[in-house]
Amino acid sequence: MRILLIGYGKMGKTIEQLAQSKGYEVVGRISHSNAQELQNYTSANTDVAIEFTHPASAFENISYCLQSGIPIVSGSTGWLEKYEQAKELCRKYKGAFFYASNFSVGVNLFFHFNEYIASKMKDYQSYDVQIREVHHLQKVDKPSGTGITAAEGILASYKDLSGWVSDNPEEKTKLNIASEREPDVVGTHIVTYHSEVDTIELSHIAHSRSGFAEGALMAAAWLQGRAGVYGMKDMLNL
Known part of the structure; x- marks a missing residue:
């Protein structure tokens, strides 16, 4: 080839x-x-x-x-x-x-599980959902393409949310994607469902490219x- x-x-x-x-x-x-x-x-x-x-x-x-x-x-x-x-x-x-926004097989399994979990969690309104993504300092776009793809997987089930927003947790009508840039981070994505009594997380952490x-x-x-x-x-x- x-x-x-x-x-x-x-x-x-x-x-x-x-x-x-x-x-x-x-x-x-x-x-x-x-x-x-x-x-x-x-x-x-x-x-x-x-x-x-x-x-x-x-x-x-x-x-x-x-x-x-x-x-x-x-x-x-x-x-x-x-x-x-x-x-x-x-x-x-x-x-x-x-x-693909991300070619990692593990990340794409993460996308698959993310969609499944969202389809179940939408029925439990006591949980607030948000995404956090962390990348290296050279990462140009914010939020990451992987974070956006994860958001789209959640929004397919959460019809009461009108889209996603970047770094604005106070906007309750949209899904917040929090972006962080730190030295030597390949890529971390965490979906969090938080309630007063507990927290459920799905995460993917890349160790290398x-x-x-x-x-x-x-x-x-x-x-x-x-x-x-x-x-x-x-x-x-x-």
């Missing part, structure tokens, strides 16, 4: 190491300093692109790959206001697009030969 890495930060380098250990070929490494070189890659020399960049560049990268016939796996967050446009481009060019890299490579391999828009639920059959 010939992989183009779009984004060569901590995640890109972790994916590269793991890909090479599995015998995959990394055909290119695109970063901010050589962004113009993306134009050199097509479906003729690339089997799949794995994209982890910034909110400002993610949609442009995804668009280029879809229009060039390159299947793309993206884990960039903070750009999802253009997600429907990306899906439309995928349909238009009969491409292959795999998006290797779980995210492993999931992204799994998605890249799974996407081969497919067309359409996919996510972790499709790959993991959740």
Whole structure:
């Protein structure tokens, strides 16, 4: 499998190491300093692109790959206001697009359990629900894409909440996502149901980036030969 890495930060380098250990070929490494070189890659020399960049560049990268016939796996967050446009481009060019806010298998099981717990807890109004996410200081977007995905899983059951809000626990009509940035934290997400008598928590704590890299490579391999828009639920059959 010939992989183009779009984004060569901590995640890109972790994916590269793991890909090479599995015998995959990394055909290119695109970063901010050589962004113009993306134009050199097509479906003729690339089997799949794995994209982890910034909110400002993610949609442009995804668009280029879809229009060039390159299947793309993206884990960039903070750009999802253009997600429907990306899906439309995928349909238009009969491409292959795999998006996840988090590629960790454990996190996606966390999402699955989160939805199930919310479907049960909605009937117990004495419990207030909120999400807390903690990441490293370099994390640009706030709240995290993983935190937003967890919120959406809860809101599917909590019809009395009108959406989510960032760092505003006093807004009782919305689900609060509290964000913290600390040194050397890979990623922690905690869903808390609190009442006067007890507290129930569901948490996921990442110990390294290797779980995210492993999931992204799994998605890249799974996407081969497919067309359409996919996510972790499709790959993991959740």
